[in-house]
Amino acid sequence: MTPPQIVASSIFIVTFLVILSERLHRTIAALTGAAVMLIAGMSLGFYTQEKALAAIDFNTLGLLLGMMVLVRMLQQTGFFDYVAILAAKRTRGSPLLLFVTLGTLTTVLSMFLDNVTTVVLIAPVTILIAELLGINPIPMLMAEALLSDTGGVATLVGDPPNVMIGSAAGFSFVSFLTHLAPIALMAWLVALVVLRIVFHREIGERPGNAGTLMQLDENEGLHDRVALRRILIVLGAVIILFFLQGVLHVAPGVIALGGATAALLWVRPDVEETLGRVEWSVLLFFGALFVTAGGLEASGVLGLIADRIAGLADASLLGASLLMLWVAAGLSSVVDNIPFTIAMIPVIERLGHLGINPVPLWWALALGAGFGGNGTPIGSTANVVTVTLSEKTRTPITTGVWMRSGLPVMLATCVIASVMFVLLFGWMQKP
Amino acid sequence: MISSSMKRSVIAVSPETTAQEAARIVVSHHVGTLPVVDDLGVLVGLVRLDDLLQVFMPDFVGLLEDIDFVHDFGALETLQPQDVPEAARLTMRDLMQPPVAVEETCGLLRAFATMTQHEIRDLPVVNRSGALVGIASRVDIAAAFLAPWARTEPPT
Numbered sequence: 392m393t394p395p396q397i398v399a400s401s402i403f404i405v406t407f408l409v410i411l412s413e414r415l416h417r418t419i420a421a422l423t424g425a426a427v428m429l430i431a432g433m434s435l436g437f438y439t440q441e442k443a444l445a446a447i448d449f450n451t452l453g454l455l456l457g458m459m460v461l462v463r464m465l466q467q468t469g470f471f472d473y474v475a476i477l478a479a480k481r482t483r484g485s486p487l488l489l490f491v492t493l494g495t496l497t498t499v500l501s502m503f504l505d506n507v508t509t510v511v512l513i514a515p516v517t518i519l520i521a522e523l524l525g526i527n528p529i530p531m532l533m534a535e536a537l538l539s540d541t542g543g544v545a546t547l548v549g550d551p552p553n554v555m556i557g558s559a560a561g562f563s564f565v566s567f568l569t570h571l572a573p574i575a576l577m578a579w580l581v582a583l584v585v586l587r588i589v590f591h592r593e594i595g596e597r598p599g600n601a602g603t604l605m606q607l608d609e610n611e612g613l614h615d616r617v618a619l620r621r622i623l624i625v626l627g628a629v630i631i632l633f634f635l636q637g638v639l640h641v642a643p644g645v646i647a648l649g650g651a652t653a654a655l656l657w658v659r660p661d662v663e664e665t666l667g668r669v670e671w672s673v674l675l676f677f678g679a680l681f682v683t684a685g686g687l688e689a690s691g692v693l694g695l696i697a698d699r700i701a702g703l704a705d706a707s708l709l710g711a712s713l714l715m716l717w718v719a720a721g722l723s724s725v726v727d728n729i730p731f732t733i734a735m736i737p738v739i740e741r742l743g744h745l746g747i748n749p750v751p752l753w754w755a756l757a758l759g760a761g762f763g764g765n766g767t768p769i770g771s772t773a774n775v776v777t778v779t780l781s782e783k784t785r786t787p788i789t790t791g792v793w794m795r796s797g798l799p800v801m802l803a804t805c806v807i808a809s810v811m812f813v814l815l816f817g818w819m820q821k822p
Numbered sequence: 823m824i825s826s827s828m829k830r831s832v833i834a835v836s837p838e839t840t841a842q843e844a845a846r847i848v849v850s851h852h853v854g855t856l857p858v859v860d861d862l863g864v865l866v867g868l869v870r871l872d873d874l875l876q877v878f879m880p881d882f883v884g885l886l887e888d889i890d891f892v893h894d895f896g897a898l899e900t901l902q903p904q905d906v907p908e909a910a911r912l913t914m915r916d917l918m919q920p921p922v923a924v925e926e927t928c929g930l931l932r933a934f935a936t937m938t939q940h941e942i943r944d945l946p947v948v949n950r951s952g953a954l955v956g957i958a959s960r961v962d963i964a965a966a967f968l969a970p971w972a973r974t975e976p977p978t
Contacts, residue, residue, distance in 0.1 A: 469888065476891070519882035523896050603896025611891035784881035 399690035421679035428686035446685025450644035457647025468619040471512035472612035484601030494534030498542035506539035506773040525599035530590035536777035544761035545575035552760040564633035697741035712755040719759025724766025765801035825926035827966035828956035855944035867918030
């Protein structure tokens, strides 16, 4: 390795470790990493301002921002309370049905919304329902945290690694659905079965009076029906455009930002409040990581890694893909899956230039990054949020609870993903 | 000035006072705020009814932005304080909020604004050395402020 490569790797690894240690807010850590990388790169001559700016994937940021605005607007109408209560009332208070229904609702929502948003919206209503029925909320909360991650794997917009992979690889929304949704569906089933076994005692509890659940009036949860209808129409149009993306040749980021603009124009919410609820720190974190990883790429380190992997991928593309899946899963279970994804993207791109079919590696990365996060309470932001919310209740989710429920789910879903990957390998080689 | 509209006999508690003892004081004196003072009479915290009742509140109340659609708390309403064993172990030190107080010379509007800002219903009054000398409720302060107006003839 050349001196610039050593410097660039050290900066990236230190940034990664600081994010892992949680000693510093991850956004500040990533911004610092980006700044140090740029300064080092400009002084040593391996990185420039132009390259740093070009390293930022604005399609990814635009897609995330557009979806965040739409979801925040939807949240303000009370839509999520409405849906959760409507679904819960259908179960008539059965803990098993509640567990399956709320878990499935989370899966479906997180296919289109980001995972954190999904759990932030569903978990409080879940705690309400559990308290009214006098049952333990932990099985439902765990199902929501875990299934938001597995559901997110199914679509291009489901979670940030998919957005980034789709943007870098040029995969369409339909392509994600046809390749990853079947695996996400199996993961949903496997996760429910594993949790059902782990929490058999809690789920077997006899609930109190179901009448208190039935008296909840979901209609009163809705604050603004006119706005709700308009936002749902816009969201529906956005999803249809995602499906037509291959025909229209419009980038997903443009579709999402266009949808957000249309919704703002049509609904005219309090702009300061709506935009204030957007997670700017997340967007800034991603942007800074792009710049940091861009320096790593510019120094040639990622090329070296790609050259190493190239031999393996040449010998066995399936083996390299499975390795990618499990390494991504292992790392994602202990640290935010974004830094690894952002660093792997240029590596896989380079493998493509070296004449290796990168397509299965992209899918493997998406699966590993998506399912791996379930392994520990800090594996994904959705997990952290769920644990934090549960700590405000009388039944906190401890690390012990997570290790006997989340970790088995993570391992089981990665195994099932690997098996399906092997069985469908011919299909996985096509975009 | 606040000193002319406050109550001078204040029922204060110490950081070691138990939650149950605090409950007895609330029940027998019908007060809504318990100032917590140390051995020297210096105000060290405030326990509001909200802090005391929070122990028994369902978790979802603090987590949901809107509870209008919950018409009935169901079985949670039948909960008795004695059914919550951890409540018996709590003292004022666990429940108290940082102290909010004004000095005796504080004006009425400033006193009322201080209360609104800190979301308290009763405002402790301290002397220069921080010792508790009185307490004024929202009604005490508002009535003292509005009194001159109430005595004035309306303009014809």
